[in-house]
Amino acid sequence: EPEVTQTPSHQVTQMGQEVILRCVPISNHLYFYWYRQILGQKVEFLVSFYNNEISEKSEIFDDQFSVERPDGSNFTLKIRSTKLEDSAMYFCASRGDSNTEAFFGQGTRLTVV
């Protein structure tokens, strides 16, 4: 069965450092998403990506964040100058088109210390 893979599964970083979270969506999918979930809270939308550009982003997704699809297979989320409050589980999702099932990665747990 096709799956979305995320790496690493867990990352610990020092406050102020940059991190890159990686996602490999399902190969023929066109729509990509990043979400985050702070421990004990609901899942929050960060950004959606289609046709090699951001289609929508939330208020959370400020200049500290960026996304990229560098090579046609990976979909990355970069967080610059990490803060303690960036500690969360980050989920990637992909789907073939806007009417098909979404598939989720297992998440990357980011801990900023």
Next chain:
Amino acid sequence: KNEVEQSPQNLTAQEGEFITINCSYSVGISALHWLQQHPGGGIVSLFMLSSGKKKHGRLIATINIQEKHSSLHITASHPRDSAVYICLLSYGNKLVFGAGTILRVKS
């Protein structure tokens, strides 16, 4: 106002009980997903619905598009069903998460 509301927020059941989790929404959707999230954090898609009813094992999901409401039912609940169940709306390019229902099934 939230586009999607789930109820209840928390649910504790005895093993064997029939469980219902509800999702109401306020926007026109193309589909609705029910997701399961276990304590480890990973999200699994259980169903995607655009009309009617789907069944998989002990899980049944229904949707009423006119009433903008969906339910997830678990028959003969088991402790391994303990998880967070999340309603996810799909409309336009958007995927919008509900707050989730924390289910605990006691043996």
